[in-house]
Amino acid sequence: xxxxxxxxxxxxxxxxxxxxxxxxxxxxxxxxxxxxxxxxxxxxxxxxxxxxxxxxxxxxxxxxxxxxxxxxxxxxxxxxxxxxxxxxxxxxxxxxxxxxxxxxxxxxxxxxxxxxxxxxxxxxxxxxxxxxxxxxxxxxxxxxxxxxxxxxxxxxxxxxxxxxxxxxxxxxxxxxxxxxxxxxxxxxxxxxxxxxxxxxxxxxxxxxxxxxxxxxxxxxxxxxxxxxxxxxxxxxxxxxxxxxxxxxxxxxxxxxxxxxxxxxxxxxxxxxxxxxxxxxxxxxxxxxxxxxxxxxxxxxxxxxxxxxxxxxxxxxxxxxxxxxxxxx
Amino acid sequence: xxxxxxxxxxxxxxxxxxxxxxxxxxxxxxxxxxxxxxxxxxxxxxxxxxxxxxxxxxxxxxxxxxxxxxxxxxxxxxxxxxxxxxxxxxxxxxxxxxxxxxxxxxxxxxxxxxxxxxxxxxxxxxxxxxxxxxxxxxxxxxxxxxxxxxxxxxxxxxxxxxxxxxxxxxxxxxxxxxxxxxxxxxxxxxxxxxxxxxxxxxxxxxxxxxxxxxxxxxxxxxxxxxxxxxxxxxxxxxxxxxxxxxxxxxxxxxxxxxxxxxxxxxxxxxxxxxxxxxxxxxxxxxxxxxxxxxxxxxxxxxxxxxxxxxxxxxxxxxxxxxxxxxxxxxxxxx
Numbered sequence: 001x002x003x004x005x006x007x008x009x010x011x012x013x014x015x016x017x018x019x020x021x022x023x024x025x026x027x028x029x030x031x032x033x034x035x036x037x038x039x040x041x042x043x044x045x046x047x048x049x050x051x052x053x054x055x056x057x058x059x060x061x062x063x064x065x066x067x068x069x070x071x072x073x074x075x076x077x078x079x080x081x082x083x084x085x086x087x088x089x090x091x092x093x094x095x096x097x098x099x100x101x102x103x104x105x106x107x108x109x110x111x112x113x114x115x116x117x118x119x120x121x122x123x124x125x126x127x128x129x130x131x132x133x134x135x136x137x138x139x140x141x142x143x144x145x146x147x148x149x150x151x152x153x154x155x156x157x158x159x160x161x162x163x164x165x166x167x168x169x170x171x172x173x174x175x176x177x178x179x180x181x182x183x184x185x186x187x188x189x190x191x192x193x194x195x196x197x198x199x200x201x202x203x204x205x206x207x208x209x210x211x212x213x214x215x216x217x218x219x220x221x222x223x224x225x226x227x228x229x230x231x232x233x234x235x236x237x238x239x240x241x242x243x244x245x246x247x248x249x250x251x252x253x254x255x256x257x258x259x260x261x262x263x264x265x266x267x268x269x270x271x272x273x274x275x276x277x278x279x280x281x282x283x284x285x286x287x288x289x290x291x292x293x294x295x296x297x298x299x300x301x302x303x304x305x306x307x308x309x310x311x312x313x314x315x316x317x318x319x320x321x322x323x324x325x326x327x328x
Numbered sequence: 329x330x331x332x333x334x335x336x337x338x339x340x341x342x343x344x345x346x347x348x349x350x351x352x353x354x355x356x357x358x359x360x361x362x363x364x365x366x367x368x369x370x371x372x373x374x375x376x377x378x379x380x381x382x383x384x385x386x387x388x389x390x391x392x393x394x395x396x397x398x399x400x401x402x403x404x405x406x407x408x409x410x411x412x413x414x415x416x417x418x419x420x421x422x423x424x425x426x427x428x429x430x431x432x433x434x435x436x437x438x439x440x441x442x443x444x445x446x447x448x449x450x451x452x453x454x455x456x457x458x459x460x461x462x463x464x465x466x467x468x469x470x471x472x473x474x475x476x477x478x479x480x481x482x483x484x485x486x487x488x489x490x491x492x493x494x495x496x497x498x499x500x501x502x503x504x505x506x507x508x509x510x511x512x513x514x515x516x517x518x519x520x521x522x523x524x525x526x527x528x529x530x531x532x533x534x535x536x537x538x539x540x541x542x543x544x545x546x547x548x549x550x551x552x553x554x555x556x557x558x559x560x561x562x563x564x565x566x567x568x569x570x571x572x573x574x575x576x577x578x579x580x581x582x583x584x585x586x587x588x589x590x591x592x593x594x595x596x597x598x599x600x601x602x603x604x605x606x607x608x609x610x611x612x613x614x615x616x617x618x619x620x621x622x623x624x625x626x627x628x629x630x631x632x633x634x635x636x637x638x639x640x641x642x643x644x645x646x647x648x649x650x651x652x653x654x655x656x657x658x659x660x661x662x
Contacts (some may be wrong), residue, residue, distance in 0.1 A: 050418075052402070058428055067402075084384055086445045088535060096439075097438075097440035097441070098437060098438050098441065099439035100439075101436055101437055101439045102438060102439060103436040106437040106438070108434070108437070110442060115402075115406075115442065116405070116430070116442075118429070120425055120428075120429050123394075123398070123425050123430065125398070125400075126394050126395045126397070126398020126402070127398045127399075127401050127402040127405075127426075127430060128402060129398060129401035130398060130402020130403040130404070130406075131402040131403070131405070132402070133387075133402065133403050134402065136384065136402045136408075137356065137384050137403075137408070144402075157395070157398065157425070159392045160390070160392035160393075160394050161394075161398065163390055163392065163395070164389065164390060164399065164653050166397040167390065168387070208355050238615065283336060290334075319440070319526075320435050320436045320439060320440040321435070321436055321475055322435070322475065322477070322499045322573075323435075323443065323498040326474075326573075
């Protein structure tokens with residue numbers, strides 16, 4: 001660990017742990033309910049990628065902007081969307097963040113800076129530039145983070161957005177969560193370069209690769225990028241190395257992932273490793289258990305809130321299409 | 329200096345942008361070559377604006393349509409009012425994801441938490457000799473997508489007034505400008521002039537047949553109406569000005585009066601906006617109509633290069649005249 005002044009202190013690490021476990025347990029609950037048949041939604045698991053988001057978003061302020069993708073639960077939770085609202089939206093209820101009109105792939109919650117969640121791979125990057133452009137013009141000091149996977153780095157929008165962001169020195173962070181698979185296609189089968197981060201140089205942009213499963217490595221990279229963006233020093237491409245421990249979407253076969261890779265991924269599971277690290281730092285097991293107990297209680301309440309909430313009225317079809325209500 | 333008594337489209341559009349940028353610092357412009365260092369846009373509509381408002385507000389961009397519209401969408405959802413220029417309408421194909429999946433839907437998908445007060449200005453039109461990839465009229469694509477507004481002006485004052493209204497509108501608006509019409513002059517409106525979105529104009533009153541049209545085709549419709557008046561046929565011309573949302577009230581009132589209708593546009597006839605207009609008129613006024621609604625549009629082929637072919641591609645005034653005649657004498661239909 002290099003001492004850059006960006007490394008997390010003990011309090012920060014505990015906050016990253018809290019967010020890690022919030023993601024971990026929420027993801028687990030979604031999968032349990034799906035398995036039990038109590039919920040029927042298309043769900044993109046975030047298992048294995050908890051620490052990337054927890055550390056990144058802990059380096060941000062609440063009013064900083066986030067753009068994420070359909071595999072975005074970890075990003076949204078880490079950024080602070082209230083659990084009740086998020087569960088209600090994931091289950092299509094009128095009480096959700098988006099009145100049940102967005103759903104898991106289209107979560108928006110401006111109060112916590114979550115401005116866009118897109119279901120179109122790679123399309124968030126150009127939008128993130130616009131959020132950052134707005135901050136640059138207004139001088140409001142906000143930083144924008146856009147999350148995407150390794151697969152997204154091959155769509156044209158990635159390249160257009162990277163070029164424009166560097167040209168205009170926008171306060172934006174491109175966070176590539178390299179989970180080694182673009183849908184069902186392995187990194188080496190969709191990209192012949194060694195890394196995504198090497199592309200930053202092609203745009204004259206600062207690029208950093210880090211261990212996304214290591215909270216210190218991830219937070220340090222995130223904090224440095226945030227500080228630079230806020231100081232007007234322009235964008236950073238962060239390639240956070242991680243692993244998608246489950247399939248592209250929940251319930252789908254993922255035998256296309258070689259057994260050795262899955263075993264290595266499980267061995268590198270960031271969640272128990274984080275707990276062990278904190279215990280080594282003399283954080284008591286009781287304190288860690290208390291964090292999780294509080295999260296479990298919050299999830300229980302959120303699930304009940306969502307399932308007790310009404311579905312939207314069909315009149316909603318005419319509302320929010322345009323500013324004025326449209327005709328039936 | 330007094331404002332000139334007449335202006336052309338370029339001046340009208342420039343005035344609307346200048347006035348909007350002067351009134352609201354959230355109004356910004358993005359597009360290829362739009363800065364003064366790049367000449368103020370290929371048609372000079374933004375000329376002088378980067379000098380006046382600075383390069384942060386008039387951003388000359390790389391050739392990156394997805395990045396232009398994406399940046400405009402992102403800025404718009406924070407409350408800015410970007411006016412993005414897509415140099416030629418065919419290039420919107422490169423940015424369709426940002427327009428269709430994001431600009432159009434973010435208000436709805438967010439449950440109204442965010443909205444996209446974005447204007448996309450673009451230009452096109454047959455007759456310039458640009459051939460197949462710079463001349464298409466693609467308004468039907470956008471009119472088909474819920475969440476987008478589509479506008480087109482037939483005269484310089486409307487161009488100014490529609491653009492001014494579009495910038496103030498809280499939804500994404502696509503303004504299609506016709507290159508062939510840029511030089512056409514008309515009365516200069518006052519500063520602050522507005523043309524409301526969603527409202528059609530009766531460009532000429534008549535009692536026998538209604539021509540429903542928009543953009544440059546309004547001029548052709550008016551010319552035909554003038555010629556046919558000499559033959560004793562009274563043609564009413566409706567200038568839609570806003571293609572989507574469609575001003576049913578004005579169109580239905582006119583056709584209820586004349587009981588005959590022709591719909592006309594420069595876009596290819598097949599699968600065009602004319603089909604929608606025709607269908608709506610039939611559904612609403614079938615029992616009133618004296619004849620089926622007739623459509624006039626351009627040939628179902630790419631816009632050709634050779635001037636002879638290009639002239640043959642676009643609808644012509646004889647076709648409009650024949651269509652009007654066909655609604656009066658159905659046996660005369662070709």
